[in-house]
Amino acid sequence: MATIVDVIFVGTGTSGAVPNISCLTHPDKKCKVCISAMTPEGRKNMKKNTSMIVRYKKNGDSPNARLRTVLIDCGKTFYDSALHIFPKYGIRELDAVVLTHGHADACYGMDGLRQWTLGGAVQKSIDIYLNDETMEVVQRTFPFLVDAKNATGGGDVATFNYKIISPDTPFTIEGLEFMPLPVHHGIYLSTGKPYWCFGFKMNDISYISDTNFIPEETMKRMLSSPNRVFVIDCLRSK
Template identity: 40%
Template sequence: MHPMNGDGVGISNPVELIFMGTGTSSCVPHVDCLTRPPEAKPCHTCLAALTPEGKRNARRNTSAVVRLRGAHSENVTILIDCGKSFQSAAVEWFPKYGLRRIDAVLITHAHADAMNGLDDLRGWTLHGAIQPFIDLYVSMNTFKEVQRAFPYLISKEYASGGGDVPEFKWHIIEEGVPFEIGGTGIQITPFAVHHGRIFTPAPPVDMPITPSSLSPASTAASSPKVPGTPIHNGDLPTSPPTQAIQPYLCFGFIIQDAFTYISDVSHIPDHVWAMFESRGMTPPVFVLDCLRILPHTSHYGIEDSVRTARRMKAKRTYLLGFSHDLHHDDWVTITEAAGGEKPEGSKLAMLDKYGLRGLHEADTVWVRPAFDGLRVIVHPDGSVRDEAYL
C-alpha cells in the first residue's frame, strides 16, 4: 500500500471515479410512467429524464468505473458491477471518457442490477476484440449464483447456439481480506453490509466447475497471484433450511484509500464500522446508497444516508441508487440542507413536505446526489474535484 500523506490518503497519482449508473434496479425513467394515460397524474422525474435539461434524472443501474495508475505506471480500469443496463451505459460513457480495456470487474452481490450484464462483456473478449479475458472478483455466494443463473459463464460446455460467450477468470474474495488486482499494486478491501434479508435458501447447484476458471484472489501481502486449489462442485457448501431471518450480504469496497463504495445497504454492522475506524483515516470520497426519502427493507432512506455520511466524515459523500420519487434538483436541495445551507421559499416548503427541515440543524456534511456520467477525481494531496459541484 502506498504510504499515507498528511491527509491520510495513500495514493501517489490522481484516481478517477466515473458513475456509469446511479439508479435503482428499475432504472429511471419507468416505462409505466411514460405510458400513463392523459388523465393519470404525471411523473415529473421520469418525464424530465427525456429532456436535455433534465438528463440528470435518467439513471441506469448502479455501477462505476475507477481508473488509476498501477505500480508500473500502467493505466488500470476497474468496473464495479455489471448490471442490466451496463451495455447502454458503456456505449455512452466509455467513448466519452476514453475507456476501453477492463482490467478487473468487482461484483457487489448477485442481484440482477449488479450482474445481469456480464454476458455483454463478450464485446470485450470475443475473438480478443479488446482483450483475451477479464478478471472477475466475487464472493463465493455470488459465484454460486452466477453459476446457477448463467452456467455458461462458468463452464463453457454449457453454452448453446454458436457458443460465443465471454472469457472470464474468476477470483474468490472474502470479507475483510484485502487483495491486489493482478500485479498492479492496487489494493482493494472488501467488506460486507446488509442489503435486506434472505427469504429462503437457494437450492444447491448441481454442475461441475471448470477448474482453470477459478482461483482465490491474491491477498494484499502477496505478489502476483498464483492459481489456488480448484474448487469442484462437491466442495461447495450448501445452505441448510432455516426459519431464522438472515441478512442478505452485499460487498462494499475500499479502493486504494481514495474511495469507499457502498451501493446497496440497509445496515452497516458494527464490525465494519470498527474496520473503518481501525484504518485511522477517513476517505476523501464516500459513495453511499439512498433509494428515496423513507427507508426501505433493503436500502437506506435519506436520513439514514446523511447520518452515515456524518459518521464517516469523508470530504465528499455522493449518493446513488435513487428511485423516480424525486427530481434530481430536489435531491440537490435536500443534500445542500444537510451541508448547512438554509433553504427558503419553495425549497423550504419541499423540505417541510417530507419532514426534513431538521437536516440542516445537525453537524454539517458535504453530500450531493451523483448522476450518470459524473466524474470525480481524488488527487494525491487528498483534494477532491468533480465536474458538477463547486
C-alpha cells in the first residue's frame, strides 16, 4: 500500500509539442500561441510531450524517507522537460518508468535516461514497465537499449530492467498498485483494427493520456472505486 503525495505534469502537449516550427517560421506569424510561447510572458504556452510523475510514500517508510517516484511516459521532449522539472521539485532517483504505448511521444526519449545510469551516476538501473507491443517497438527502435551488445560508438547506454505488463493485470511498484486502463488510440491504417494505449488508475487517481475512445469495460474498471482525480487528454465534442 502507498499514499500518493503529488503528481507533476512533465508535459501536456501534443505529439509534435508546442511551439510548432512551421508556425514560428511562417512569414505572416499568424499563430499567436506558438509565437507567444517564445516570449517570457507566454512561456506557459510551451508544451512538451505528455508525461506525468507520480510521487508517493510506501506504507512503512520513515517520515524522512525520499518520495517514491514513477515516471509515466518518456517521449521525444522528455530530457528537455527533465532539465526544468527535476531540479525544481528536487527529483533525482526514478523507481520506475511506465510506458503507455509505443509511439514517439511516449517512448522516444528513453535514450536520455542514460544520464541516470551511466557509471551509476544516480542509480544502477531503471525498471521499465511496458506491454509486449511497446517492447517490440523499443527493440526495433533502440536495439542497444535492449542488448548493450548492439551499441556502437563509445557504447555508453542506459541500463534497464524490462517488466512486461498485460491489459488485465494490475502491477505494483514499491507499494503502489497500477491498474491498467486499456483505451483506443486511433487505428491501424492497414487493418482498421484499434491501436491500444494504456491509461492507469493509482489509488483514487485515474490517468488516460492519449485516447479517442474508452471501451465500456475500461470505464467500468475505472469507476469500480472512487476517483478523486481524473486526468484525460483533450476532448472535442462532436
